[in-house]
Amino acid sequence: MKNLKYLLTVLSLVALEFVRLLSPTSTQAANLVSAKDTLQSSRISWNGRVKAPTIAGSAHVWIYTAAAGIANSITTANLAPGDSVEIGGTNSYVIESIVDADEFTLTTNLAAGDADDTDTIFFRAKPQHIVTFTTASAIADGFFQVLLPADATTPNDGDPDDGGFDFGGGTVTVTPTNASGYNFLSNAATASGTGQCDAPANYHCFEFHYSGVGGNGTAIELKIGATDGSSTPIAPSPANTTTGAAESYKVVIKNFPNAADPSADTATDQSTVAIGLIETVRVSATVDPAITFTIAGVAAAQTVCGTGSATDIDTTAGVNAPVAVPFGIMALNTFKTAAHLLTVSTNAASGYAVTAVEDDQLGLGGAATPFIIDTECDSGPCSHTAEQDWTTAANNPGFGYSLGAGTGSTMEFSNANTFKSKQFAATADAEAPQRIMYSGGVSNAHTGYVCYRLSIDATQTAGDYENFITYTATATF
């Protein structure tokens, strides 16, 4: 008997897992919170050319003041005494002083072969990247990927590029720091366009694989490169730089489950951060504050707004789905119920609010009259500001809505047991939109349901009735 119970339990678990695998739940990519790429230095690189009358045996260097190809650096504005520059492709020199906009001097004389016209001059800025963020989901045994923008043509030749970071022509050191639930095992640094680092194009790929259960809200720190500049990506030397104005680049941070293909699969969580490169001023930018709003349909026979709220109508399919509630043909004195799922994510610290308003009552052919009245509920009257039970269709015709709890959000009114309803505020009646869902802080995929209900009686003129309901999601003030 005991063995039979054990066997049944195991079989039930296997069956449940099989069902789960057959119908996997969709997951919503979330933002990694407080994501930043802080640079050790925000200096851009320098890529210029030697110009006559520069001669070997002299420490005085003239530069071209017109760009050619990726040799974009045409003034000495981004150079400084003490900088180590490579001239002529091999030898390094130290700048002693800046003479003017197109001349500088070195601490040692130029060697033969380093003073020829159009010889290259490189200053390689190699800032270590410290990527920090807070995880949004617990992904066990997964990996993080950081994508650093790369040049499209020469991303790994060891020279400064105009379109992005250069991989440096060798290897890049990557150093993650272990955190609770994240025990880093192996890392990989791959130059853009090599190996599997080809999608998205023009990004260097850095992967940080970990073991552990992961965690939601765990602070992660990943380092790319070293503080001494060895094995570190080379900062770009962009065209048309303006002294004092930052050049912005986008760094992408992703969190994948184990065995995912980062070049093809969608990350579970990801964020894009901006970094600014500028002379002498250290710049690090945070994730753009954003608010994301989703409306999804709800299938028929779902009870999402309390007892008796089972939906009759599928809003996931059909004309204009999911932004329509197709009541279709109505029977007299009979409810028809439909629902939508609203989802809001925002990193705004003050939270968000969703308001709702209808343009007018359901009008015949969308016109103002005749119309189906907004519900007055059972014991009535409910209004656009006060909810009441609405459980009996006969003798209580009209159109109204109820709310159902989701996750994370606060719904404007509770619907624990009955189909409590309100009218939609109507613009035609100069009624202000009403809040239906909100939160006072950062939200990650907060959800809530809106249920629509319609009942008509024998006095209603035959025809198709329509109106327009608008949901607006913004951050709170």
Next chain:
Amino acid sequence: MLSAQKLRKTSSLVLLSCATSFLFASSAHAQNTMTAIPTRVDVIADPGQTVTAEVKLRNDSPVYQMYSIFIDDFIVSDALGTPIPVSSTTGNRWSLKSWISAPEVVPVDAKDIQVVKLTFKVPLTALPGGHYAMITYQPNPDLKKGDQRQTANLIGQRVGTLLYLTVSGPITQKAEITKFSTDKFIEQGPVTFSGSIQNLSDVHINPKGTVTIYGPLNNKVAEIPVEVGNVFPEINREFKVVWNQKWGYGRYRADLQLAYGTIGGILTTSILFWLFPIRLVIYILILIISVMAVIILLGRRGRKHQEELEREVSELKEELREIEEQK
């Protein structure tokens, strides 16, 4: 009168148009997702000045979409800071809508971002202080009543960015604390303080500061940061602060200090409250008294028993002496 050929051509176009609209309508997907970036834009301008700003719209859907752009004034009328779009600007001292130029419709590729450029043209007669609007985006600009050809609601889905424009000039900056309280007597924490700030300024304020808590011996025991959030002009905004302290042993004082505005405005107030586990102390006292009572009772009982034994021994001794005397 239309010729037969024209009629056929017109009919064909109508049929093609119907088929196309049906095709596009039917290709709708099960959910619409879009993102407004950033959540707020704060701009400062002089009367008569024209300034620009950029906001972004991300189409998180898997298909290309066209989005209608709406600019609406908004007001805040509740203590939680809910922006309520208003369609009429009449008498709205905080109105911004009519100063903003923006495109009416923008296309956005699937999973892509579109930058929307805004131009704020501030009139010379603009009142100094805050002016507020929101830019919202709505997919399916061609969606209109009558499309469904059945009884139905059409849903407009909008997400947006709040726009704050402050017109420079003589701006009143004034605020007051209208509430700062907690329960007078608390047996155990955490202690939650509720407060609200009334903004009496011509512009929104963002009060920030601390609640400093002093113990029964007037020693500082905690300092908790407070961020009220933006407070719309002439509106009250509520906030909560939690002190995660479980046990206390007397009367405490909480000092609220908030800085606001750009001219160094400070708001301060203090409250007193008790944090003392009175029931726990009473239970412990009752337990101690009970134990002592039991000990005393047991002691008394023991002494009484001893006395009885001694009395019995005395009686037996007396009886024994009487028996010996009879012998």
